[in-house]
Amino acid sequence: xxxxxxxxxxxxxxxxxxxxxxxxxxxxxxxxxxxxxxxxxxxxxxxxxxxxxxxxxxxxxxxxxxxxxxxxxxxxxxxxxxxxxxxxxxxxxxxxxxxxxxxxxxxxxxxxxxxxxxxxxxxxxxxxxxxxxxxxxxxxxxxxxxxxxxxxxxxxxxxxxxxxxxxxxxxxxxxxxxxxxxxxxxxxxxxxxxxxxxxxxxxxxxxxxxxxxxxxxxxxxxxxxxxxxxxxxxxxxxxxxxxxxxxxxxxxxxxxxxxxxxxxxxxxxxxxxxxxxxx
Numbered sequence: 001x002x003x004x005x006x007x008x009x010x011x012x013x014x015x016x017x018x019x020x021x022x023x024x025x026x027x028x029x030x031x032x033x034x035x036x037x038x039x040x041x042x043x044x045x046x047x048x049x050x051x052x053x054x055x056x057x058x059x060x061x062x063x064x065x066x067x068x069x070x071x072x073x074x075x076x077x078x079x080x081x082x083x084x085x086x087x088x089x090x091x092x093x094x095x096x097x098x099x100x101x102x103x104x105x106x107x108x109x110x111x112x113x114x115x116x117x118x119x120x121x122x123x124x125x126x127x128x129x130x131x132x133x134x135x136x137x138x139x140x141x142x143x144x145x146x147x148x149x150x151x152x153x154x155x156x157x158x159x160x161x162x163x164x165x166x167x168x169x170x171x172x173x174x175x176x177x178x179x180x181x182x183x184x185x186x187x188x189x190x191x192x193x194x195x196x197x198x199x200x201x202x203x204x205x206x207x208x209x210x211x212x213x214x215x216x217x218x219x220x221x222x223x224x225x226x227x228x229x230x231x232x233x234x235x236x237x238x239x240x241x242x243x244x245x246x247x248x249x250x251x252x253x254x255x256x257x258x259x260x261x262x263x264x265x266x267x268x269x270x271x272x273x274x275x276x277x278x279x
Contacts (some may be wrong), residue, residue, distance in 0.1 A: 003237035121178035168227040171212040186261040207242040
């Protein structure tokens with residue numbers, strides 16, 4: 001079979017494999033399917049152990065996968081024992097996130113999100129169904145190296161991160177096309193704030209609701225500085241789980257859309273670590 005045809009078949013198999021559910025009671029949390037196309041393998045992880053490189057953070061998955069591969073071949077375990085487990089973190093979070101700490105965090109978000117639009121005002125090409133689905137189109141657009149370099153230089157001059165700059169530009173774009181000066185955009189955050197939990201496998205990710213309110217005829221640099229502070233404030237109060245926030249804010253529920261935000265912006269600036277497994 002020609003290589004291109006092999007690759008296409010492997011991709012179809014990978015999509016089918018990724019669509020298989022995990023039975024959390026009986027299944028292992030990792031499935032590996034070897035393929036014959038250029039010695040590729042498909043790795044499927046349960047969402048409960050997924051490590052996502054969001055908000056400019058890390059993904060130790062390649063290191064762990066290499067260790068699992070070596071163990072499978074009977075080699076010595078190269079990973080040192082973990083001082084903490086995910087259960088330790090969950091217990092700490094439950095004990096810490098209560099009382100004054102919880103009230104202070106909830107007060108910030110209640111103030112920040114008071115009176116937010118229930119749904120974004122972007123013009124849609126079709127009417128919303130009675131119950132939202134998750135099928136849609138995909139559009140890819142690449143920023144060339146020259147433009148990326150100019151963006152990074154602007155970040156240096158304005159003392160911001162690339163995430164802050166791109167999120168601000170995206171929020172402005174949403175505001176312009178929706179004719180709405182008040183927009184709320186969600187962003188996933190890795191949630192690994194302590195060095196001890198960096199190497200752990202577990203679901204630490206939380207969602208932050210970033211609210212942007214734009215006034216007319218304000219310079220972009222001013223908007224960027226305002227948005228930078230909004231993002232920093234959100235990061236400072238990221239320990240409030242999004243599900244808990246929705247429960248306390250109790251927005252009007254609608255099966256046609258998600259509460260608080262329906263648009264998500266994420267930046268993955270992870271430098272990919274090659275994974276090479278010898279068969």
